[in-house]
Amino acid sequence: AQSVTQPDIHITVSEGASLELRCNYSYGATPYLFWYVQSPGQGLQLLLKYFSGDTLVQGIKGFEAEFKRSQSSFNLRKPSVHWSDAAEYFCALNTNAGKSTFGDGTTLTVKP
Amino acid sequence: DSGVTQTPKHLITATGQRVTLRCSPRSGDLSVYWYQQSLDQGLQFLIQYYNGEERAKGNILERFSAQQFPDLHSELNLSSLELGDSALYFCASSARTGSESYNEQFFGPGTRLTVL
Numbered sequence: 001a002q003s004v005t006q007p008d009i010h011i012t013v014s015e016g017a018s019l020e021l022r023c024n025y026s027y028g029a030t031p032y033l034f035w036y037v038q039s040p041g042q043g044l045q046l047l048l049k050y051f052s053g054d055t056l057v058q059g060i061k062g063f064e065a066e067f068k069r070s071q072s073s074f075n076l077r078k079p080s081v082h083w084s085d086a087a088e089y090f091c092a093l094n095t096n097a098g099k100s101t102f103g104d105g106t107t108l109t110v111k112p
Numbered sequence: 113d114s115g116v117t118q119t120p121k122h123l124i125t126a127t128g129q130r131v132t133l134r135c136s137p138r139s140g141d142l143s144v145y146w147y148q149q150s151l152d153q154g155l156q157f158l159i160q161y162y163n164g165e166e167r168a169k170g171n172i173l174e175r176f177s178a179q180q181f182p183d184l185h186s187e188l189n190l191s192s193l194e195l196g197d198s199a200l201y202f203c204a205s206s207a208r209t210g211s212e213s214y215n216e217q218f219f220g221p222g223t224r225l226t227v228l
Contacts, residue, residue, distance in 0.1 A: 042221065043114060043219030043221050046217070099160070100157045102154070105154060105155065
C-alpha cells in the first residue's frame with residue numbers, strides 16, 4: 001500500500017528566509033506527486049505536480065519541488081517566504097488506480 | 113474559486129441521524145473525490161467516482177455511501193452519525209480528458225459537519 005509522510009508537523013520561518021518542506025512517499029510504481037496548500041477555512045489549492053520528465057518542477061507563488069526517486073522524496077522549496085505563505089501544506093500521491101493518499105500536512109508559521 | 117461547489121456549507125445534527133452532502137464538480141470534470149478532514153485523522157480519502165462509476169475506495173466507513181449522478185454531481189450520504197464523524201468534508205473534481213491519475217484535483221470549500 002502507498003503512503004505519504006510529512007515528517008514536520010509544524011515549521012516556523014522568518015519572513016524572507018528560505019523554506020523547505022519535506023515529503024517522503026512509499027509506492028511500488030511511478031508515483032504521481034502533488035503539493036497542495038490550504039489556508040484556514042479554505043479548500044486545498046494545487047501548488048505543483050510531478051508525474052514525469054524534469055525532476056525539478058516549478059509551481060505557483062514561487063514554489064518549486066524536486067523529485068528524488070532514490071530517496072523517495074518530493075520536497076517543496078521556496079527561496080524567500082512571504083507572510084501570506086502561512087498555511088498548511090499537503091503532499092499527495094496518486095496511484096495508477098486513481099487512489100489518492102495525502103500526508104498529514106505541515107503547518108507553516110511565518111514570523112515578521 | 114475552484115469551480116467546485118459544495119452544499120451545505122455547515123451542517124449541525126444529532127447522533128444517529130443521517131445527512132446528505134452535495135457536490136457539483138467543475139464543468140466537464142468526470143471524476144469526483146470525497147475526503148474527510150478531522151483534527152485527529154488528517155485528510156482522509158474516502159471514495160472516487162468516475163463518470164458515474166465507483167473507481168477507487170479509501171477509508172470509507174460502511175455507514176457512509178456515495179454516488180455520482182448522470183449530470184456528474186455527487187452526493188455523500190452519512191448515516192447513523194456518531195460524534196467522531198464531526199469533520200470537514202471536501203469534494204474535489206478532476207479529469208477533463210484522458211487518464212486522470214496525474215491530473216490535479218480541484219477542491220471545493222468543504223462542508224463542516226458537527227454531530228452533537
